[in-house]
Amino acid sequence: MTAGPPRVFLVDDHDLFRTGVRSELGDTVEIVGEADEVRAAIELIGERLPDVVLLDVHMPDGGGQAVIEAVKRDHPEVLFLALSVSDAPEDVIAVIRAGARGYVTKTISGPELVDAVIRVAAGDAVFSPRLAGFVLDAFASALPDGPRAGFDPELDQLSPREQEVLRLIARGYTYKETARELSISVKTVESHVSSVLRKLQLSTRHQLTRWATERRLI
Amino acid sequence: MTLGVAVEQLAREVETDHGVPVDVVAVGDCLLDGDLRAMLAAGREATVNSAKWSGAPVVSLFTEVERKRVSMFVRDRGSGFDPGAVSADRQGIATSIRGRMDRIGGKVTIRSTLGEGSEIELSVPRRNGRT
Numbered sequence: 257m258t259a260g261p262p263r264v265f266l267v268d269d270h271d272l273f274r275t276g277v278r279s280e281l282g283d284t285v286e287i288v289g290e291a292d293e294v295r296a297a298i299e300l301i302g303e304r305l306p307d308v309v310l311l312d313v314h315m316p317d318g319g320g321q322a323v324i325e326a327v328k329r330d331h332p333e334v335l336f337l338a339l340s341v342s343d344a345p346e347d348v349i350a351v352i353r354a355g356a357r358g359y360v361t362k363t364i365s366g367p368e369l370v371d372a373v374i375r376v377a378a379g380d381a382v383f384s385p386r387l388a389g390f391v392l393d394a395f396a397s398a399l400p401d402g403p404r405a406g407f408d409p410e411l412d413q414l415s416p417r418e419q420e421v422l423r424l425i426a427r428g429y430t431y432k433e434t435a436r437e438l439s440i441s442v443k444t445v446e447s448h449v450s451s452v453l454r455k456l457q458l459s460t461r462h463q464l465t466r467w468a469t470e471r472r473l474i
Numbered sequence: 475m476t477l478g479v480a481v482e483q484l485a486r487e488v489e490t491d492h493g494v495p496v497d498v499v500a501v502g503d504c505l506l507d508g509d510l511r512a513m514l515a516a517g518r519e520a521t522v523n524s525a526k527w528s529g530a531p532v533v534s535l536f537t538e539v540e541r542k543r544v545s546m547f548v549r550d551r552g553s554g555f556d557p558g559a560v561s562a563d564r565q566g567i568a569t570s571i572r573g574r575m576d577r578i579g580g581k582v583t584i585r586s587t588l589g590e591g592s593e594i595e596l597s598v599p600r601r602n603g604r605t
């Protein structure tokens with residue numbers, strides 16, 4: 257990331273929504289471009305090379321996932337934050353596994369969105385309460401009968417501390433409040449969340465995908 | 475009906491009645507039984523209470539179904555209240571929430587700091603959960 261406010265690119269197929277985000281972000285970031293469809297987004301992001309792309313999950317022609325996959329091939333340094341009204345877990349998990357550094361819902365407040373963009377620009381991961389809930393759910397449901405063949409404990413399960421952190425975020429605690437509750441530093445909370453993001457992206461467990469399409473009933 | 479569906483419904487109803495968004499996060503799900511219906515009623519009181527009195531722009535509702543228990547957290551970043559104080563509507567509601575949870579062998583924990591918000595935690599053991 258270059259010095260100064262983060263350079264941000266907006267991708268969303270709803271004009272009104274981009275207008276709203278622009279005004280929420282105000283002067284705290286530099287908006288370097290916008291696109292309302294997948295192909296234009298891929299081209300313009302490649303040209304302008306923003307620090308962070310705020311990306312709608314749902315769009316025709318492959319959605320946010322298609323944008324991330326195409327841009328990452330040539331510009332792996334560009335960071336993505338997914339922003340969506342969608343509560344569909346399969347879409348959210350797909351966009352994270354494609355490489356997004358986090359997911360927030362469109363009901364997020366202006367200051368929280370700014371905070372999330374700055375966090376992503378700094379290389380951290382951003383988990384909304386809903387994403388934290390999805391991840392807890394996905395990892396909890398994956399191993400009903402204990403470890404199986406091909407199970408990698410480094411990637412395929414959450415540590416007890418990571419679970420505690422996610423549970424507090426899912427309950428609506430900010431990173432700061434989570435840190436205070438667990439008597440750890442905000443940096444440590446961030447590193448737990450980044451580690452969970454890595455697991456979410458790299459775990460080869462097919463259950464993650466399966467979970468996303470059929471939420472568990474226990 | 476499942477707990478997840480009922481909690482979503484509860485959230486939409488409180489939003490409509492009180493004009494405050496209620497964000498739901500659910501981990502796991504299970505079918506409703508009598509105990510869970512009682513817990514939902516207690517959770518609704520806590521949610522309405524937050525929406526009506528806390529002044530917070532949003533109320534967070536988190537539910538988690540584990541093998542041996544089900545828990546529900548209602549959190550807001552509003553005005554907060556003194557859980558030990560006897561006066562006002564808040565205490566009345568706290569009492570009725572406790573009443574409902576006591577009858578099903580559940581637990582209530584209230585955390586609140588004036589000016590920072592509050593969180594009400596409800597939990598109940600599962601009778602027919604798998605071991």
